[in-house]
Amino acid sequence: MPYIQPRLRQKIDPLIDLLAAEISGQAKESGDPGAFAGMLNYACTRLALLLVRRQFGAMRYWLIALITGTFKNIADEFYRRLAAPYEDKQKAKGGDVDLFQEYLEEIEKM
Numbered sequence: 455m456p457y458i459q460p461r462l463r464q465k466i467d468p469l470i471d472l473l474a475a476e477i478s479g480q481a482k483e484s485g486d487p488g489a490f491a492g493m494l495n496y497a498c499t500r501l502a503l504l505l506v507r508r509q510f511g512a513m514r515y516w517l518i519a520l521i522t523g524t525f526k527n528i529a530d531e532f533y534r535r536l537a538a539p540y541e542d543k544q545k546a547k548g549g550d551v552d553l554f555q556e557y558l559e560e561i562e563k564m
Contacts, residue, residue: 473497477490480493481493502521502524
């Protein structure tokens with residue numbers, strides 16, 4: 455989780471809210487329920503590239519590594535905090551894939 459000071463969030467959040475509203479509106483107008491994903495990807499990519507341009511000018515390998523790592527951390531945190539609990543709940547409702555348990559039992563015996 456990107457823990458930033460509340461005073462910084464107060465300046466950034468209204469801008470994010472506006473962008474989210476615009477992306478949501480355009481996605482709904484498109485008629486494609488998944489359209490927001492491409493728009494979100496575009497917005498995040500353009501934001502990262504624009505920040506590099508304004509902060510450093512030229513692209514460098516260390517910036518690519520830093521941004522790639524940041525996006526990876528975002529994905530991991532999102533999955534850990536939302537997707538994993540969601541999947542656990544669905545597994546409890548519908549049952550697990552039987553072979554997972556077989557493999558887990560084999561691993562325990564190692």
